[in-house]
């Protein structure tokens with residue numbers, strides 16, 4: 731199934747002193763979703779933002795909030811992020827004891843559920859989850875920071891997961907996150923990704939460049 735590729739800028743690369751304006755700017759520049767990286771300094775070696783900030787950003791756009799949780803234990807915070815306005819909540823299986831229960835919990839909140847595979851995690855992990863998720867995220871860097879280099883081996887994983895999605899017959903988005911730029915975006919799309927997360931490549935050049943950056947990531 732070929733679908734338009736969606737662009738989900740990671741606001742980790744935005745100006746944190748002007749986050750509301752930055753979210754409005756990427757909305758006006760034509761982004762599809764807004765990717766919000768939540769980090770706790772424990773699951774990953776960086777600390778970013780929590781539900782209060784997600785709630786404060788909610789009035790700035792109607793575009794879906796794609797919330798990538800890099801926190802452990804994750805289950806305690808699902809309700810707070812759903813109430814704050816998340817449309818999609820994506821979780822790492824390593825961040826809690828029962829990933830299937832976590833995914834069920836997210837969906838019970840009326841929010842779409844995503845599962846993330848770290849670079850070292852094999853696609854096979856999805857065998858007993860694929861029927862219960864709305865999105866699969868392939869990390870093409872190790873989680874924790876923006877501005878890292880794309881790990882090429884993840885293209886094979888994207889190809890394998892694309893086949894699994896097609897076999898499942900389900901409507902599942904395949905997202906890639908980390909080191910996406912004008913070289914790696916077409917590679918990820920060719921491998922089967924249909925949602926690109928891009929922080930550095932969206933926000934470089936400041937607000938006047940966002941529309942061109944997003945257009946270029948889509949392939950012009």
Ligand SMILES: O=C(CO)[C@@H](O)[C@H](O)COP(=O)(O)O
Pocket residue numbers: 740742743765767798871872873874875876877878907908909910927928929930931
């Ligand atoms: O989840 C993460 C990092 O853990 C990402 O969403 C990054 O924030 C993407 O940044 P770039 O690699 O596009 O700069």
Ligand SMILES: [Fe+2]
Pocket residue numbers: 740765766767798907927
């Ligand atoms: Fe992310």
